[in-house]
Amino acid sequence: MRQPAGRKSAARDSDWEGVRLHVVTGKGGTGKTTVAAALALALAAGDRKVLLVEVEGRQGIAQVFDLPPLPYEERKIAVAPGGGDVYALAIDPEEAMLDYLEMFYGIKRMGKALTRMGMIDFATTIAPGLRDVLVTGKTSEAVRRRDKSGRRVYDAIVMDAPPTGRIARFLNVTQEVAGLARVGPVKNHADMVRGVLASPETAVHFVTLLEEMPVQETLDGIAELRTAKLPVGGVFINMVRPTTLPDAVLDAAAADRFDLSELALGLKAAGLADGKADASLIAEALALEVSEHALRTELERRERGTLDTAGAPRYDLPLLADGVDLTGLYELAEAINGQGAA
């Protein structure tokens, strides 16, 4: 294993020791960006330096952290619990192209001329694979970057990646450009990126909900990554609801044996009902909610079982009662640290 980068870091109990690039994917609506942000905070905890990158130009990170739109520039956006910095970068393919030209050919000015002529528009229009290589390439560069004293600049990089349906294709850069360039500089660049993405220093995490479609897409995505020989990380189950009702009650509700009269008695005892008739009316309405909850819980149990078949570590992230805000992010980061995911 490599030396931990840059700053000193206390030994900690993480399932992903040695991983420096955390790619976070998930079906739309599962909270992928939120989880990526919380993971970055969790990884930075204990005085580390983490870079959170965005690749789709959605400015999702800015929204999650309640900031104005992020530029193509690494800037500090948050401080982790117990010290540690989170930096953010919104990768713009056009700027990444200029970086690439400058880094490998020293021709940034020429690159700008090309940009004015519509080179990037052209490249992304006719060969989206090239765009993916530029974006993953910029990320790989940050993973490998060292300062003057030879230390890693970032302890970890978290990428808010494209959704599950596109992730294998997005990361499988060599495959993407293989048809376009069998030899030459583009191919070489793709090979370098592949070297980083397929290494044990990378883990691709999936964010899901305990619902049928996101779970199915997660399993499909994991299978695709394994076929492409890319490293599968953990499964983050987001928006997990607390179990309010005891199993016995849920089972009874599911079997239509729910004790309405006991509920009505309780309502009367609590002074919530005027008389017996009112109590049973409210009890019946509440029982409907209970049986829906029981159905839902049963479905969630089933989906959990389905996720088991993926053979990847699972982490539960709680549903935030007040929606996602900055406080909520820290709460999620704590849950991530607490379960050893970072």
Add this chain to the structure above:
Amino acid sequence: MSRTAPALDIDAILDDDATRIIVCCGSGGVGKTTTAAALGLRAAERGRSVVVLTVDPARRLAQSMGLSELDNTPRRITGNGSAADRVDAANGGELHAMMLDMKRTFDEIIEAHADPQRAQQILTNPFYQSLSSSFSGTQEYMAMEKLGQLRRSGDWDLIVVDTPPSRSALDFLDAPERLGRFLDGRLIRILTAPAKAGGRSAFKLLNAGFGIIAGMLTKVLGAQVLKDIQTFVSALDAVFGGFRQRAEQTYRLLQAPGTAFLVVAAPERDAMREASYFVERLADDRMPLAGVVVNRVHQASASTLSSARSYAAAEDLEARGEHDLTVAVLRLHADRMQLAAREQREQEHFTSAHPTVPLAQVPAMPEDVHDLAGLRQIGRLLAS
């Protein structure tokens, strides 16, 4: 229900013979595809001849309609099994469905617009293959092309389409403009110039400028890549003109009164914010917005019992050590009331920014939709 938002009358839209196209757009994971399928089924059972065009590769939708899978050709959906799981054709309607195969659709355009030899040249070019099978961008163009084809065929009196599940779901609106930029770009002209002017002499015409650029492109991309690009671009040049013209036609078709855009959302901050973006974007493009469908709205059956009273009563009972069952149920109810209130606030927030946009709510289901009966129920809830 939001107090101020006008109600969205789904049946009025479905029953109006003048409605020829319904476009469902919205961010990913809000139930767009299910909404499109439910609308299609409801319209068919109310007597329209409908085709649902989906871009969602999920097999589940096909299965819920009784097909093992969907492909690039519209298939008639009749359903199977019990009466509840068959399409009710009593009103003379029909339901068809298809899934966009963007590569196939693209290939067909090339085949239709180029002579066989040139078509072959394009179809085997590596850049064409990358472009036509990649997910970003192409899908939007092809959805638009397919929509135009379906409309021109005149085989259906209503087309229901869902859009790609990306933030850029409205990119298809940009298709004509982007194609224009692409074709008129200087780079394209430089790349195609030698071929157009008949080979070597063009290099002289373009003089040193092209030499430097070509040299640099060769350095960065490699000579073979540059050659492939040039072949591709010049071969495609002839085809693209017609393609662009049709994209413009479809764009105008979408602006016409026969089209109804529905923005699909969920009552969460991100999804409602995206809904706002879509509503504004459609207005910018002067596209006819019919309203917003808010899926997965949580409701509480015992809505007269407030969350505050429930929490307080649960605490009271617990302190007395009595009625454990009631305590647990009251907490469940209180949480649910809170969630409902939060979702309500998100919708009101949207409505205060867009007071004239009609809304329809669909309650959250405990389980996913699996069959036609489930789709029918969604349709009923949408219309109520």
